[in-house]
Amino acid sequence: MERDIYDEDHEAFRDLVRDFVKRHVTNADRERWDANGEVDRDTMKAAAEAGILGLSVPEEFGGGGMLQDYRFRAVVNEEIIAAGAGSLAGAFGIQDDLAVPYLVHMGTPEQQAKWLPRMATAEVVGALAMTEPGAGSDLRGIRTTAKKVDGGYLVNGAKTFISSGATADVVVTFVKTGEGNRPDAFSIVLVEDGAPGFEHGKKLEKIGFHGHDTAELSFTDVFVPDENLLGGEEGHGFVQLMRNLPLERLSIGVAGVAAAQAALDWTLAYVREREAFGSRIADFQNTRFQLADVAATVDALWAYIDRAMRAYANGELSAEEAAKVKFWTTEREWEVLDACLQLFGGYGYILEYPIARAFADARVHRIYGGSNEIMRDIVSRALVGKR
Ligand SMILES: Cc1cc2nc3c(=O)[nH]c(=O)nc-3n(C[C@H](O)[C@H](O)[C@H](O)COP(=O)(O)OP(=O)(O)OC[C@H]3O[C@@H](n4cnc5c(N)ncnc54)[C@H](O)[C@@H]3O)c2cc1C
Known part of the structure; x- marks a missing residue:
């Protein structure tokens, strides 16, 4: 379409x-x-x-x-x-x-x-560090603290699964500046590479996205000057996080739909070339029907994500809508990638083929940026509330 x-x-x-x-x-x-x-x-x-x-x-x-x-x-x-x-x-x-x-x-x-x-200019590369070994979905459970001292803060704690975490020059870091887990107990600080006590940990070995670093970070009495408190005021961390989540979730959806489209295109090319039992893989009815399903899904994905991009541009992509977009597009992406990979037979499992890498990459779309279970929770709360 x-x-x-x-x-x-x-x-x-x-x-x-x-x-x-x-x-x-x-x-x-x-x-x-x-x-x-x-x-x-x-x-x-x-x-x-x-x-x-x-x-x-x-x-x-x-x-x-x-x-x-x-x-x-x-x-x-x-x-x-x-x-x-x-x-x-x-x-x-x-x-x-x-x-x-x-x-x-x-x-x-x-x-x-x-x-x-x-x-x-990419002279500075940034990362965003929210997740910790003990707190991912439940971000109010983070333990990394930023304690007020003369002229700044002392940051202590650890983050994990941080994309670009090994290479970042500045890390937008979600920390606790207050007691308890009320929204105003959290702030965001900018931690600079090279600050004493700040370590980029080892790169984590993932099943996909092999060419993009994901790392643990640790903070031991890292001094962060007052000027690196994002926005200049304490207690706004949660609100700041919420402000950016629709964009983060839209972006994952767009990447997912782009991957679904790419998978369809690679598969169309492959099944036209590859032969078995004296005919093209493309000529088997199963292949044709699978491709018809995938093509219709990809059309629907574009229609949905394009609408979401428009809503975002108009400042109308709410948290609930962004959550819906994120989980629905990435679930469909997963189905599309799986169906397409199957049509490659054994080659679909070999990393030399883009379909294999895209399949492995796609898996995390359903996990990060807020897992798809958390997305459904957000959507269902908006639909029926929660006692
Ligand atoms: C490759 C990769 C890159 C990442 N990049 C970043 C990054 O750049 N910055 C960053 O801060 N984080 C990043 N993350 C972390 C990612 O956002 C978290 O892994 C994700 O939010 C899930 O948190 P968790 O791993 O702690 O899982 P948990 O919160 O422990 O969840 C485990 C399971 O329980 C489910 N679950 C949890 N709570 C509920 C609930 N209330 N209802 C139903 N089910 C629930 C989850 O959906 C999941 O299936 C990355 C992760 C990966 C794998």
Whole structure:
């Protein structure tokens, strides 16, 4: 089905992204990121230079000024995921959809001036650290504290599963500054790489996204100056988190739909070529029906996610709607990837094939950004309340 959310600016931008992909997203690049467990900084800088990273940084700070209009980010996701480089799309997403928005929406003018120009060029890469070994879904259970001392805070605790956590220069860190678990007990601080007591732990070995680092972080009496308290006021951490969640969830949905589309395209090409029993795999009725189902699902996914992008652009994507979008799109993505992989037979299980990598990458879409069970909880609370 024809999509109608892009205009000629987006299509011109798509050409730019394709050109970047041609030059910087070769098999050799992808293999290097996978072997190193991270995307190298030169690639991030080249993307920023080409104008496809740093899209969410306001123009006055040297970025693309597209934070409220997700369509350009969607084009980046589509093209990079279609090139089989989910890890690169993930690394871009952490910068543009997670780290930068906290500074744009909640940073003081001084914080914005300090960080955003360098985030626009990828000289500075950011990460967002909420999850801890003992608290993921239940973020009010975090134990990392930031204790007020003269001129700043002393941060103690540990975070885990932090995307870009091994390579980040600045970590937007969710901490406790008060007692108990009321919303105003939490704040966000910007922890800088190199601060004494701040350690980037080992890169975690994952089943997917091999080329994007995910790490543990530890904080032992890390001094964070007052000027690094996000927004300059204590007790706003929860509200700040809530402010950005719809974008985070929309972004996961878009990546999921882009992966579903890519899987369909790879599979169509494959089943036309591969033969068994003297005919193309494409000629078996099962293949044809599976593909018909997948194609209809992918159309529905675009229709839904495009509508969500519009709602976001108009400031109308509520927490409940974003939760719905996140869980529904990523559940369908999973079904699509599974059906497509099956049509590749054994090759679908081999990581050399993009379908295998995309399948492994897709699994975490149902877990992070708020698990899909938590998403359903949010939606059902809005529907029927909760005693
Ligand atoms: C590759 C990867 C990258 C990540 N990147 C980041 C990052 O950059 N920053 C960051 O802060 N975090 C990140 N995370 C963490 C991620 O957001 C959490 O793993 C996720 O929120 C789930 O938390 P948990 O792992 O502690 O699971 P738990 O909260 O322990 O949940 C375990 C299971 O119980 C279910 N469950 C929990 N509570 C309920 C409930 N109330 N009702 C029903 N079911 C429930 C969950 O859905 C899940 O199935 C990442 C995780 C991974 C794997």
